[in-house]
Amino acid sequence: MGTDPNMEIRHFDVVVAGGGPAGVCAAIQAARRGAGTALIQNRPVLGGNSSSEIRVWTRGSVGGGSLYAEEMGIFGEMKLQNLHINPDYNPVLWDEALLDKVLAQPNLTLFLNAHVSDVQMHSASRIQALIADQMGTEKQFKICGKVFVDATGDGTVGYLANAAFRVGRESRDEFGESLAMPVADDFREGSTLFFQSKDEGKPIRFVKPDYAYDLAYMEKLLNRGGRIVSEKMNGCDYWWLEYGGEKDTISENQSIAIELKKLVMGLWNYIKNSGKFNAENLTLEWVGNLPGKRESRRFIGQYTLTQNDLEQNRTFPDAVCCGGWFMDFHPSGGIYSKEDFCTQIPVFAYQIPMRCLFTDKVENLVFSGRNISMTHVAFSSARIMDTCSQIGQASGELAAQCALHDCSTSQAYGQRMDSIQQELLKADINLLGVRNRDPEDKARRAQVTASSVRVPENHACCGSMGLDTEAFLVAPHAKGVSSLSVGIECGRNTNLKYTLFCCRLPSRKVDGKEIGTRLLHLKKGQPSAAIDLSRAPEESYVKIVFAPNPDVRLKVSRQSMTGFLAGHRESPRYYTPCLSASGPVYRAENVVNGFARPQNGVNLWCSEQPAEGQWLQLAWSSPQRVSQLRLTLNPDLSMELPSSVSKIASGHHGFVLREGSPKELVRSFSVQTFRDGEWVELARKDENYQRLCVVSFPETTTDKIRIVFHETGGSPFVEVFEVRVY
Numbered sequence: 010m011g012t013d014p015n016m017e018i019r020h021f022d023v024v025v026a027g028g029g030p031a032g033v034c035a036a037i038q039a040a041r042r043g044a045g046t047a048l049i050q051n052r053p054v055l056g057g058n059s060s061s062e063i064r065v066w067t068r069g070s071v072g073g074g075s076l077y078a079e080e081m082g083i084f085g086e087m088k089l090q091n092l093h094i095n096p097d098y099n100p101v102l103w104d105e106a107l108l109d110k111v112l113a114q115p116n117l118t119l120f121l122n123a124h125v126s127d128v129q130m131h132s133a134s135r136i137q138a139l140i141a142d143q144m145g146t147e148k149q150f151k152i153c154g155k156v157f158v159d160a161t162g163d164g165t166v167g168y169l170a171n172a173a174f175r176v177g178r179e180s181r182d183e184f185g186e187s188l189a190m191p192v193a194d195d196f197r198e199g200s201t202l203f204f205q206s207k208d209e210g211k212p213i214r215f216v217k218p219d220y221a222y223d224l225a226y227m228e229k230l231l232n233r234g235g236r237i238v239s240e241k242m243n244g245c246d247y248w249w250l251e252y253g254g255e256k257d258t259i260s261e262n263q264s265i266a267i268e269l270k271k272l273v274m275g276l277w278n279y280i281k282n283s284g285k286f287n288a289e290n291l292t293l294e295w296v297g298n299l300p301g302k303r304e305s306r307r308f309i310g311q312y313t314l315t316q317n318d319l320e321q322n323r324t325f326p327d328a329v330c331c332g333g334w335f336m337d338f339h340p341s342g343g344i345y346s347k348e349d350f351c352t353q354i355p356v357f358a359y360q361i362p363m364r365c366l367f368t369d370k371v372e373n374l375v376f377s378g379r380n381i382s383m384t385h386v387a388f389s390s391a392r393i394m395d396t397c398s399q400i401g402q403a404s405g406e407l408a409a410q411c412a413l414h415d416c417s418t419s420q421a422y423g424q425r426m427d428s429i430q431q432e433l434l435k436a437d438i439n440l441l442g443v444r445n446r447d448p449e450d451k452a453r454r455a456q457v458t459a460s461s462v463r464v465p466e467n468h469a470c471c472g473s474m475g476l477d478t479e480a481f482l483v484a485p486h487a488k489g490v491s492s493l494s495v496g497i498e499c500g501r502n503t504n505l506k507y508t509l510f511c512c513r514l515p516s517r518k519v520d521g522k523e524i525g526t527r528l529l530h531l532k533k534g535q536p537s538a539a540i541d542l543s544r545a546p547e548e549s550y551v552k553i554v555f556a557p558n559p560d561v562r563l564k565v566s567r568q569s570m571t572g573f574l575a576g577h578r579e580s581p582r583y584y585t586p587c588l589s590a591s592g593p594v595y596r597a598e599n600v601v602n603g604f605a606r607p608q609n610g611v612n613l614w615c616s617e618q619p620a621e622g623q624w625l626q627l628a629w630s631s632p633q634r635v636s637q638l639r640l641t642l643n644p645d646l647s648m649e650l651p652s653s654v655s656k657i658a659s660g661h662h663g664f665v666l667r668e669g670s671p672k673e674l675v676r677s678f679s680v681q682t683f684r685d686g687e688w689v690e691l692a693r694k695d696e697n698y699q700r701l702c703v704v705s706f707p708e709t710t711t712d713k714i715r716i717v718f719h720e721t722g723g724s725p726f727v728e729v730f731e732v733r734v735y
Contacts, residue, residue: 029057031378069395070333
């Protein structure tokens with residue numbers, strides 16, 4: 010379509026191209042910050058690879074092994090809403106959760122089915138407008154803006170604006186990466202088409218299309234490199250049905266899609282007609298037609314994230330979000346490769362710096378999602394959708410600040426970094442180690458007291474966890490806690506060796522800095538064992554790794570005790586250990602310590618039981634004018650919140666599905682002020698299902714407020730990470 014002289018011209022502060030997790034979060038964040046925002050999506054639905062068109066389920070740091078690291082922020086809001094309205098994880102309803110969020114957002118205009126076909130430049134270093142052609146309406150738009158966010162995945166906007174980019178795999182020497190290629194090449198990770206089947210309860214005949222590969226062809230490709238087929242598998246179980254990594258995943262996308270269709274229909278024919286599967290009653294319920302693309306362009310920004318940054322867990326002063334998925338390498342040959350279908354190398358949750366999101370060559374362009382500045386090795390981790398959503402929200406904040414303060418991305422980096430970080434923390438983005446310093450937050454100056462504080466002990470044992478293979482226990486090492494008394498079952502006199510590690514945020518896959526090894530001399534029938542923490546640094550997390558011992562088991566409980574978990578390195582199923590700590594952990598003042606999730610400690614207030622009627626009180630030395638309270642609650646950050654998980658059968662995913670809503674999440678509370686000798690209600694929140702609760706009320710002047718809790722999701726304890734008052 011050429012340029013239409015009658016095109017519609019629209020003006021915005023921020024223009025976001027791309028409606029996947031990164032683009033949606035970028036657009037909502039910019040709009041919430043007061044910037045008039047456009048969101049341009051070239052598909053009829055939002056969600057990108059997570060949408061019902063492609064059906065990749067969202068994963069992130071917890072899936073990579075990090076504990077208490079589930080990504081939140083705007084994407085977390087949508088995932089919790091999805092859990093509330095879509096407990097069966099239907100991918101179609103996930104589309105609706107995203108659309109609902111976008112349409113409800115003030116300051117945000119959505120352009121669906123609109124493909125960016127051109128970029129108009131004000132100068133060589135500044136974008137003026139995007140030209141977008143909208144399918145189905147025969148309309149062409151000129152969408153002008155102050156700042157532009159490229160969340161297209163392929164980097165369409167940046168490419169058309171002549172921003173420098175790279176494709177393929179770097180050499181080991183370029184960035185000193187041991188996992189990079191000996192010699193650079195243009196290969197990348199390929200694309201995938203999914204399908205889903207269902208049992209009709211009666212025989213269903215299948216005749217393959219002529220274009221699909223035959224049984225003999227498919228037989229040669231399958232059952233090697235981990236590519237196992239089963240009639241019970243569906244959707245993302247077949248993520249390894251991958252192709253196109255040795256081609257240009259942009260210009261050759263159509264031929265890649267056709268080849269994938271030949272493979273998908275050939276695979277289904279193999280399942281139905283090879284005689285090797287119990288598939289007589291199965292039929293295809295859905296087949297994708299749009300490839301789920303993993304990799305294309307990556308822009309060259311002010312900083313390039315590398316393997317070394319991830320492995321060394323480097324701290325960045327300009328951190329704007331975090332990642333934590335494995336460094337996850339797929340063979341570029343995809344299903345035609347004889348290599349293993351993937352190689353996954355775990356990392357601790359890591360920071361991503363703002364400098365990866367922009368270049369001074371195009372001063373009003375922000376990169377977002379999987380096209381930010383990083384090497385192929387770093388990309389193998391940061392490409393995952395939960396991470397892209399966090400990058401997206403950070404890019405939206407950067408774009409909004411540039412637009413509202415009339416500055417370039419480089420100027421925002423130099424002049425507004427603290428403001429950007431503080432706004433992202435306020436919006437519940439994890440910055441790993443960056444503390445709330447918001448001068449407007451009046452809770453930081455308050456004295457906090459509580460109705461009660463939970464003693465860190467759990468003796469409600471309901472079973473045990475074996476130590477036949479290497480196992481771990483993680484615990485926050487708070488000030489004054491010198492030891493743990495851990496409940497055990499001991500079948501005979503034996504010695505149990507354990508090694509103590511410390512870290513900022515624990516992972517079941519990665520250990521941390523070694524503190525030392527100890528040997529416990531246990532007697533048959535001994536009910537508990539003492540773990541000495543005195544050599545570990547305070548205000549850190551400790552990970553106790555037990556050597557295998559089939560004669561010892563750890564006692565476990567169904568009642569959660571946030572901050573304390575036990576499990577095995579290769580299993581995503583965690584247990585609450587029965588133990589007691591030698592000092593306080595869940596102090597009331599934790600809610601104003603500047604951290605809203607576990608890191609270097611639990612950073613949580615937890616009440617005694619029962620939950621109903623428990624309260625937190627904030628008092629000031631002089632009256633304060635207040636009109637808003639923000640509570641950050643606990644939806645169990647150690648478990649994943651996926652977009653859609655339908656009929657997943659493969660154990661390779663390392664995934665445990667949630668059983669209903671989080672029990673730890675507060676569902677009902679009220680906000681009160683002390684007036685004329687009595688407590689008066691200012692606001693009440695019922696039927697809550699969100700982690701971040703923002704409650705506004707008419708401005709009042711007071712020297713104390715109280716938050717009274719009425720109901721949780723089932724836990725007998727109230728748990729709160731952070732309180733903010735404005």
